[in-house]
Amino acid sequence: MPNRLFWVVLLSLILIPTALLGAELPISDATQECLDCHASIHPGIVSGWQKSRHANVTPATAMAAEELARKVSSENVPEQLQKVVVGCAECHTQRPNAHADTFDHNGYSVHVVVSPQDCAICHSVEALQYSKNLMSHAWKNFAENKLYNDIERTISGAPTKKHGKIQFHAPDRETRYESCLYCHGTRLNFKGLETRDTDLGEMEFPMIEGWPNQGVGRVNLDGSMGACSACHTRHTFSIEMARKPYTCKECHVGPDVPAYKVYSASKHGNIFSSLGDQWDFKAVPWTIGEDFTAPTCAACHVSLTVNTDGEVISERTHQMNNRLAWRIFGLIYSHPHPREPDTSIIRNKNDQPLPTDLDGGFASQFLIDAKTQSERRQNMQANCLACHGQSWVLGHFKRHDNTIKQTNAALKTATTVMQEIWKQGFATGLSQGGSLTDEAIERKWAEIWLFYANSIRFASAMAGGGDYGVFADGRFASSQRIVEMNDWLKFQTQLQGKQPSK
Numbered sequence: 212m213p214n215r216l217f218w219v220v221l222l223s224l225i226l227i228p229t230a231l232l233g234a235e236l237p238i239s240d241a242t243q244e245c246l247d248c249h250a251s252i253h254p255g256i257v258s259g260w261q262k263s264r265h266a267n268v269t270p271a272t273a274m275a276a277e278e279l280a281r282k283v284s285s286e287n288v289p290e291q292l293q294k295v296v297v298g299c300a301e302c303h304t305q306r307p308n309a310h311a312d313t314f315d316h317n318g319y320s321v322h323v324v325v326s327p328q329d330c331a332i333c334h335s336v337e338a339l340q341y342s343k344n345l346m347s348h349a350w351k352n353f354a355e356n357k358l359y360n361d362i363e364r365t366i367s368g369a370p371t372k373k374h375g376k377i378q379f380h381a382p383d384r385e386t387r388y389e390s391c392l393y394c395h396g397t398r399l400n401f402k403g404l405e406t407r408d409t410d411l412g413e414m415e416f417p418m419i420e421g422w423p424n425q426g427v428g429r430v431n432l433d434g435s436m437g438a439c440s441a442c443h444t445r446h447t448f449s450i451e452m453a454r455k456p457y458t459c460k461e462c463h464v465g466p467d468v469p470a471y472k473v474y475s476a477s478k479h480g481n482i483f484s485s486l487g488d489q490w491d492f493k494a495v496p497w498t499i500g501e502d503f504t505a506p507t508c509a510a511c512h513v514s515l516t517v518n519t520d521g522e523v524i525s526e527r528t529h530q531m532n533n534r535l536a537w538r539i540f541g542l543i544y545s546h547p548h549p550r551e552p553d554t555s556i557i558r559n560k561n562d563q564p565l566p567t568d569l570d571g572g573f574a575s576q577f578l579i580d581a582k583t584q585s586e587r588r589q590n591m592q593a594n595c596l597a598c599h600g601q602s603w604v605l606g607h608f609k610r611h612d613n614t615i616k617q618t619n620a621a622l623k624t625a626t627t628v629m630q631e632i633w634k635q636g637f638a639t640g641l642s643q644g645g646s647l648t649d650e651a652i653e654r655k656w657a658e659i660w661l662f663y664a665n666s667i668r669f670a671s672a673m674a675g676g677g678d679y680g681v682f683a684d685g686r687f688a689s690s691q692r693i694v695e696m697n698d699w700l701k702f703q704t705q706l707q708g709k710q711p712s713k
Contacts, residue, residue, distance in 0.1 A: 236267060241319060242298030248411065249299070260446040265297035270333055279496045279515065279523070282450070284336035292332065305329050311401035311432040312417040323417060324399060326431035330439050340529040347437040348552045349395040349428025355555040356564045358647070363391055365649040379649055388421065394462035396426025396438065427462070451492035454509040456483065463508075466662040466684055468540060469669050470508070477675020479505045499524060499597045511594055524593050534591040536584035537615055539668040541660040543626065544571050544619045547578040548587070563641065569630065571623045607674055614671035614680075618664040621689055628696045629656040637703045652699055655692050663689035 238246070250257045260266050264273075264282070271293040273283040292301055302325045307313040310322035327347075331338035341347050353359050367390045368379040382390070388397055400420040406413055419432070425445075429438045442453040452458055460471035474480040482505035491502040496517045503510065510516060512534060515527035525534070532538075538548045544567040549557060557577040559568040566574050579587075588608065595604045629652075632638050638652050639645030648657045663684055670680035679685055 237269065237295045238298055239295040239300055241300030241304060242295070244317065244319075245299035245303075252410070256446050260298070263447045263449070265301075265448060267296065269294060269296055273333075279517065279521075282495055283333045285331070285333050288333055297333070302329055305332060306433065309433040312399075312419055314404060314415060314417050316414070322432070323419065324422070324432050325440075325445075326433050326435040327437045327439055328431075328433055328435045334439075337527075337529045341437055341439075342435075343552055344437075344530045345532060345549070345552050345554070346427035346441075348554070349426065350392070350398060350430050350436065351428065352552075352554045353391060353395045353428075354398070358564050358641075361646050362648050363387070365646055367391065377649075388424065392421075392424070392426060394426050396429030396436075397421030397424040398430040399424070399432050401432055450495070454492045454497075454507055454514065455487075456480070456507050459508040465666070467665060469666050469679060469684070470673065473666070473669045473673050473676035473679050474508070475676070476679065477673055479507075479673070479675060483507060496521075496523070496527075499594070505598075506594060511591065516594060516597070518597060524597055525590065532587075534587055536579075536588045536591075538566070539615065539665065539672055541618075541622065541664045541668075542566055543569060543660045544573075544622055545615045545664070545668060546573050547575075547580075547584055549577055550579055551577070569626050571619055571626075611668075611671045614668055618667050618689075621693065622660050622664055625656055625659045625689075625693045625696060628693065628700055629653070632696070632700055632703075635700075635704065635707075637700070637707075652696065655696055655699075659689050659692050663692070 246257060270283055270288045273281065274288065274293070276282070295301070300319065303321050303323070304319055306329060307320035307322060309328070310324065310326075312324055313320050313322045315321075327338045327341060345352070353363075364381050365379045367382040367386055369382070370377050370379055372378075398421055402418040402420050404415045405418050406415050421429075425438045425440045427438065427441045428436055429441075430436055431438075440448070442458055443449060444452055444458070456471060456474055462468070463470040465472050475484070486504065490504070494502045496515045497503065497510065498517050498519060498521075499510075500519050512531045513528060514525070516524045518524055528534075532548050535548055537545055539545050542565055546566045549566065554566070554577075555564065557564060557566050557574055559565050559574045560572060561568055566578060568574070592604055592608065595607070599607075629638075629640070632652060633640035633643060636643075638650045640653075641647065646653070648654055663686075666684040667680045667686060667689065670676045670685065681687055
């Protein structure tokens with residue numbers, strides 16, 4: 212064992228750049244001990260960290276940057292952390308009593324899962340903003356909504372055939388972890404310690420249920436919600452990566468949330484694909500017209516942007532919806548954004564956990580009002596006006612408002628047909644004690660609001676990808692499903708000898 216340890220330490224010293232061992236970039240003794248072993252055991256992790264700002268700038272230096280250029284938002288970073296680069300120990304040993312997975316590792320109290328509250332030591336403003344974001348509540352908003360759970364059951368659950376019918380059973384835990392909860396996040400649970408045989412002998416490590424996961428609403432072992440690494444992928448935690456649309460694509464690719472494919476087909480996406488390699492994705496603040504010439508997801512929803520005179524156009528925010536007036540994801544209809552990030556509290560007039568009722572009415576007491584919608588619209592338009600004239604921008608938003616109106620009207624027609632199908636007893640809906648998506652005709656209806664209406668709205672909102680609004684899962688598919696549903700209803704009515712409703 213001593214010989215093996217000698218070679219591990221020697222190899223790690225060879226792999227770590229000389230600069231990291233010198234006084235130019237002070238590394239804490241604890242982090243250095245981590246690197247001595249993990250440079251050979253986990254070279255990918257160490258290499259990623261070495262390329263990060265964390266490894267090359269101390270918090271003290273970062274805090275001395277001019278106000279708009281500052282990436283550290285906290286004013287009171289502990290003095291002992293200010294003077295060293297942010298390494299392994301600075302993230303994995305902070306607040307040990309708060310983390311259920313803290314364990315003794317070579318004399319240090321280490322926790323595996325780093326949470327937003329750990330990041331908040333340096334990035335307090337961003338952590339607070341993110342806690343107010345729908346994404347941070349994504350696990351709870353999904354897991355504590357019985358209606359969504361039932362939809363999950365009929366999509367991810369194991370189908371069996373019994374008495375001539377297909378029945379769906381709740382998906383097992385591992386299936387949930389790699390399907391819906393991959394993006395929404397898992398609830399982590401500490402299940403005790405296990406002993407493993409390693410190159411350095413036997414060691415104890417925590418067993419964590421729900422791990423690995425980097426979902427946006429992951430419930431961490433310190434009780435916090437979210438994962439900064441969902442966008443700032445560990446261990447480089449790159450602002451450049453978070454600003455590029457590929458990061459958002461991981462969850463927003465469609466067909467239910469088709470943001471990436473619509474963006475890729477848009478003029479903005481075309482400019483990014485053609486010229487993006489010439490842009491500066493690391494600059495803070497981000498100068499429109501100088502660092503980049505067309506928006507990415509981050510430019511519209513997150514980033515601090517300025518004009519070429521250095522005047523702020525949009526403040527940095529990690530509360531992504533504060534530039535959004537409408538929630539265009541249909542549940543069942545498009546609607547104003549929820550007032551609170553915890554949407555599990557929402558109930559429509561029929562006491563269903565939905566922001567709209569099946570007739571298209573809004574659960575208004577849980578949604579933002581017209582004044583807030585106007586303010587958020589102006590926040591978004593500020594970025595648009597940096598590249599487009601006012602008539603262009605106002606015309607675009609006028610069309611988008613009309614698209615929301617028209618898609619909701621089409622959904623009302625489709626839902627009226629579906630309600631008649633339930634009423635006639637040709638399918639079993641919520642009011643009959645059934646589900647929304649466990650029968651073939653219900654799937655046709657669900658496709659309209661879950662896929663096609665969303666495709667139309669995203670194509671409208673993102674100013675491009677026109678075919679996604681028409682033939683590529685757009686208006687053609689939506690109208691086709693409505694016609695098919697109505698024809699199916701007429702056929703069933705004639706078959707049963709019933710009188711159809713007018």
